[in-house]
Amino acid sequence: MSFKKSKNSEKNQKETANKNEHTTLKYLIESLQAVQKENELLKVQLLKTRQIPSGRIGFPLLIIGALALIWSIVATSTILAFIGIGLTFWGALFFFIRPIRFVRGTLLDSTAIASYTTIDRIIDNLGYKGKALYVPPYPKDVYLPEYLKGLKEMVVLISAEETTEMPTIEEMAKKQFMVENPKGICIIPPGFGIMSMFEKELRTDFAKITPENLPDTLPKLIITNLELARNIEINHEKNLTHVKIEESVYKDLYSPEHRSRSVQLLGCPLASAIACALSKSTGKLVTITKNTASPDLKTIELSYQTMEA
Amino acid sequence: MQFPLSLSDISLWLAFTAIILLVTSELISPYSEQFGDFVIEKTRLRFVALFLGAAFMVTVLMRIIAPF
Numbered sequence: 001m002s003f004k005k006s007k008n009s010e011k012n013q014k015e016t017a018n019k020n021e022h023t024t025l026k027y028l029i030e031s032l033q034a035v036q037k038e039n040e041l042l043k044v045q046l047l048k049t050r051q052i053p054s055g056r057i058g059f060p061l062l063i064i065g066a067l068a069l070i071w072s073i074v075a076t077s078t079i080l081a082f083i084g085i086g087l088t089f090w091g092a093l094f095f096f097i098r099p100i101r102f103v104r105g106t107l108l109d110s111t112a113i114a115s116y117t118t119i120d121r122i123i124d125n126l127g128y129k130g131k132a133l134y135v136p137p138y139p140k141d142v143y144l145p146e147y148l149k150g151l152k153e154m155v156v157l158i159s160a161e162e163t164t165e166m167p168t169i170e171e172m173a174k175k176q177f178m179v180e181n182p183k184g185i186c187i188i189p190p191g192f193g194i195m196s197m198f199e200k201e202l203r204t205d206f207a208k209i210t211p212e213n214l215p216d217t218l219p220k221l222i223i224t225n226l227e228l229a230r231n232i233e234i235n236h237e238k239n240l241t242h243v244k245i246e247e248s249v250y251k252d253l254y255s256p257e258h259r260s261r262s263v264q265l266l267g268c269p270l271a272s273a274i275a276c277a278l279s280k281s282t283g284k285l286v287t288i289t290k291n292t293a294s295p296d297l298k299t300i301e302l303s304y305q306t307m308e309a
Numbered sequence: 310m311q312f313p314l315s316l317s318d319i320s321l322w323l324a325f326t327a328i329i330l331l332v333t334s335e336l337i338s339p340y341s342e343q344f345g346d347f348v349i350e351k352t353r354l355r356f357v358a359l360f361l362g363a364a365f366m367v368t369v370l371m372r373i374i375a376p377f
Binding site: 072077 | 310311312313314318319322326353357
């Protein structure tokens, strides 16, 4: 009898446990569905807030303004004319100040990651353990014979071993990818494009700017003109330049999941552009000796060392 | 039927709008160029502000040269 009772109670317990499990599962599914619905709604809301085309604001203003202007002429009303002229102007302004093309800052990282991963693979496969040396090019307006024209290109040398030796001028002029003495690879720096944009904005070559002027010139370009960072501080000493970048658009390259050896060696595109500018301005080799980001990635601290070739 | 605004009215409007735009273009954050969720091109805004300022100066010159 007692055995039967215990069997029954066990059965009851099992049934209750099953019921409880079923209820919990049902509750979880329901809450998951609710969360998914909420997620979809939030996505739609986010999309709406992100996409407010200026044309959608400008067009109604323009039409109402034009109508008010016409009406003011018909009714000879000064107030209507003021309203009309104001609305028409703001409508036209909304069309005019609409940016031609804006891309999200996060896109910059994703496009840069591929190049850095490729450089990482090359360095790892070749087993290189050396430094990255930014080699200054010859100024654009200097005459060079045809066979030396390759020297006008900005390159960064990643050497196999830690050395400050440089390949011969002939070797550099050949625009070779691999150099033999010292063993290493010559690549175009990741910040070369940005450095060219700096020069375009300045309408001058960095070779014509003294290194003492860089702490005044570069922040304006980076913060105001190209808006690549929220703030930047540059301190130039004799052979060392310390740079502190706040809220760089390339900050995600320093995140633990993206951070690679090449980012450490060459710096993010902005850090690389500064190295290029420094190298061109001083006419010396430049290497990045410190390249660290704060844990929240808001601040990037860099140290550049210049040295004679 | 004639346009109800005189040269002095337009001059006043130009001055007022130019000041508003110049102040706005200076106050906009140089970092994000954003008005909340509305993205604008700051350099063009400044260009318009300066253009309106110049237009105001032209109206002032016109009033000096030919006041009647």
